Amino acid sequence: MEINPAVTFKHDRSVMYAKRPKVLIVGAGLGGLTLGMLLHKAHIPFEIYERAAEVKSLGSAMYFNCTTASLFRQCGIYDDFVAIGKLVSSIQMCNEQREVEFSINFAGHDKLFGANGYIVSRPQLYDLLRRQIPKERIHLSKKVLTMDQGGNGVLIRFSDGTEAEGDILVGADGAYSAVRQGLYTKLRKAKKLPASDALPLPFSTVCLVAQTRPLTAEEFPDLALEECQFRNTIGTDKMYAWATLTTTQNTICWGATLFLDEESSKENDAFRSSEWGQEAAAAMCEDVKDFPIISGHGKKFTLQDMIDRTPKELISKVMLEEKVFKTWYHCRTVLIGDACHKFNPQGGVGATNAMHDAIVLANLINGLPFHPVAEEIESAFQAYQEERFQWVQEAFDSSKVHRTMVGQSMASKFSRFFAKRIPAWLFERIQERSCSYRPQVAFLPLVEDTGRVKPAYQPSLYIKGPVEKEETKPTNPTVPTANEPIQSPAVV
Template identity: 55%
Template sequence: MEINPAVTFVHERSVMHAKRPKVLIVGAGLGGLALGMILEKSDTPYEIFERAPEVKPLGSAISLTSTSAPLFKQLGLWDELLSLSKELDAIQVVTHPGLETAFIIPAVENAAKRYGAEARLLPRPILYDLMLRQIPKERIHLGKKILSTQQGGNSVLIRCTDRSEYEGDILVGADGAYSAVRQNLYAQLKMDNKLPASDALPLPFTNVCLVGQTRPLTLEEFPDLAKAKSQFKNILSKDKPYAWITFTTEQSSICYLCIQFLDSESSKDNDAFKNSEWGPEAAQAMCNEVKDFPIVSGGEKQLTLGDLFNWSSKDLISKVMLEEKIFKTWGHCRTVLMGDGGEGGNSAFHDAITLANYIHALPDHPIAEEIEDAFKLYKKERISWVEDAFSASQAFRNMVDAGAKATITRFMLKKMPKWVGGIIERKILSNRPQIYFLPRDETPVIMPPAPQASLHLKRPESKKKPQLQEEKIQTPEAVVAADDAEQIPQPV
C-alpha cells in the first residue's frame, strides 16, 4: 500500500456518503487513552497502537488538580475516581541529612468551592486501569512498534515492525519523548527543509527517575497511612544530586519516586539507552544506589527507600528518563503530536480535550488542508498553557536540585507573599478545559475558568464545501471577541 502525497482526489462533499475521519493514535499512555476515551463518546472512529506487548501497572502516583476534574465529570467517571483517590494534603519539603522540615507548600484553600474540585492523588496504575476500561478491547492493538509513517493528500499510513499496515485520515503521536511518530514526521520535514532548527536538536537529558509502588501496608509499618489526606513528603539532599518523594494512597500503599539530577559526566552513563524506559536490571542498579536514603513515615522507626523496595514487586519498579522540551512543530499535513502523560497527566489530558474538540468539529470527508488548519488552532489554544506548565516544571526542578540556584529558589518560595502565590494559583487553576460536544460540567465555582476557544466550536453541515472557515471552526481570538458581550472571565 502506497500513498502519493502529490495526488489529491477532488471530491464534492454534497454527493458523498457521510464519513467521519478515522484517527490512528500511536501510544497507549495516559494521553493516548484520554483521547480514545473522548472519541469513544463521539462518532469519530479511532484505533490505538501500543508498542508494548502487554500492559504492565508501572509508575508512581498521579496528582490530578481541579484542571482535570471537568474531563472525568463529563465522562461520568468522577465518583469512581473519588473512591480510588485521596485528597492531597500540603507538600512537606524536608532536607537531608537531618530530615528537618525546610518549608511547607500549603494545599489550595477551599479548592472545591473556588475551582470545582480539590487535588486528588492516586497510583498511576489505578488511574490507567480506570481509563483502559473505558475503551473497547478491539480498539487497542498491543505489540505494534511503528516502523514508518507516510502521509499524503488523501490518507495517512503506518507500518509496524510485524509487517502490519493501517490506514486512516489522522495520525496522532502520543508515544512519548522519543516518539516514533515525531521522528518520522521530523525526518520528512527536515528533508523538505521545513523543520525549525531547534526541533532538530537532541532532547535535553538532565535527570532519571526511579518509580514504583509498595504492596498495601499496615499502620504499624507506615503510620502516616492513618491520615485522611494523602501525605506528600519531598526530601531534598544537601550533598547528593538526588531528591526523593513519597505519597500515601487510598489503597494503603506508598507510591515513590527518586530523581537523580545528571551533570555532563553522569549523563553519559545513562545516555546509551535513548528511550523512555530501561530493563529491570537498570532499575535494580539504581535501587542499590539509593536504598539507604531515609524517608519520613510518621513513626519513630527510621525507614529508608530500601524498605519501600522490599515491600514492592521488583518487576513493577521502573527507571524512566525525564526530558522536557517545547517543540515548535506540533503537526503537519495529517499528523499531529500531543503529550503522552508521563508522570504528570494533567497537561496531557488538556491536550486530549482540545485536540478531540477540533477533530470532532471537522466536516465529513475532511481534506488535508482542513485537518492541518485544525491542528494549527489546537496548537494556538494550547501553546501558552504548555509554556506555563514548562516554566512551573523548571521551577520545581530548581527547587529540588542541588546548588546555589536551588537554595535561592527555596528561599524565594519561603518568603513569597501570600497574594503573589494567589495570583499564580488562580492563573494555573483557571485552565479547566471541557469537551464541547458533551454535556458541560456545571459545578458551581467562585473562580470561573479561562476562556476556551474550542468550547464554542460547531461541526459544519456535511453538505458544505470542503473549507475550514471561521464560522465553522473559529480561531481562539474570534471566539473570545465574540463572547466579550457575554463577559467571559479572562485568566488572571
C-alpha cells in the first residue's frame, strides 16, 4: 500500500458496508495487551507486534488498587486477579537497624473507593492479560524499522522484511518507543515538535529488580502472614533504598534503587536501555548484597539471602526515566503508556496509567464512525490526550514525591518527617484525590462502584459506538452523569 498524505476520502457511508478501523499495536507490554483485550471485546480488528523473540518473565512486584478494579471486573478477570495478588494494607518504611519507623496505611480502601489494593508479580499479571487475547493476534520478533501514515492509512515495515497495513497505529512500545521516535523524526522535520519533546529522557535513579524462587515460611517467616509485607528500607549513609514484598506465590519480589548524582549518572549512562536486561546486574548485586532486610521472627537477613534464592536470569538492572511528553499523537498515530509518559516506579503508578490510557483510547476508537477518515481519527486522539493529560501529570508529580521520600536529600528527610506526622484527615483527603479517577469501559456493561467516594467524571464513558442508536447517556447510580459537576484532577 502506498501511503499518500494528500489523499482525503469523501466517504458516502450510506452505501458502504460497516467497517471498523484496523488497529496496529506496537508493543506487547501491559498497556498494549490491555488495549488488545478491550479491542477484542469490542470486535475491532487489531494486531499486536512485539520486537522480542520471546516474552521473558522479568520484573518485580506491582501495586493495583481501586483505580483498575472496574476494568478487571468489566472484563471478567477480577477474581483471577485477586487470586494471583496479595492484599496490601500498608507500606512499612524501615531503617538499617531493621526497625519500622512509620507506615503508609491503605486500610479501608474497599469502603472508601470500592476495592482494596493488591500486590501482584509482573509475570503473573502479564500472563493473565495475555490469556485474554487470541494467540494469533500477537506477533513476536517484529522490530519496527519505518512507519508511514497519511489520508489512506498507516504502513509499518519490520526488520524481517515484512509489512503491516492498518487504519490506526498505536505506540505501546515503552520508554524508548520506536513508534515515538519515528513519529517525532517526521514532526521535527516539519517543525511541528515542541523543543522539550526532542530532549533525551532524563533519569535520576537506577534499579535492580528481581523475584526469588518459591520459598517456605521456614526460609522467610513473613510468607506465612496473610497480607503482603511490603517493606521499604532507606539507607542511613548511602544513596540507596531497597524493598521486599511477599507474594501469594510464596516468592519475594525485591529491588534496590540507587539515587544518582552527576558522577554516577555518567557511569550508568552506558546502560541506558528500554529492555529488562542482565548486563550490569551481577555488579550491582555485589554492591547491595550486605543491605539488611526484615524477614520475620528476628532472622537477620540481607539482600544476599535474596540473591542466593533468585535465579540469575531473573535479576535485571534497569534505568528509571521520568518524563511526560507533550506530543501524544499525530494523524493516525497515537502513543500510550511509557511511550508518552514515564514515571519513576517508586510511585507505583506506571502500569496503572498505561491501563487507564488503554481504557480511554479503546472507548474513543470504539466511538469512531465506520470507515473513519484521518481527521476523525485525529479528533479522537485529541480527546484521548485531553482526558488523560491532567491525570497523568498528577500521577507523575505523585511519583516524584514518593521517589523523593526514599532518597537522601534534605527534601527527602523533610518528606519523611512530614509523612510520619501527617494528620489522618489530611492523608485521607490525599488518598481521595489520588483514587478518584476510576475509569470504566464504555462499551462493556458498567459495574457498580460501591465506594463512598464517588469516581471522578470520565468524558470517554459517554462515547457511543457506531452501531448504538440509543442517545441517552449511561445511567448508573454510582457513576457521575454528565449533568453532575465535573471533578477535575487536583495535584497533590
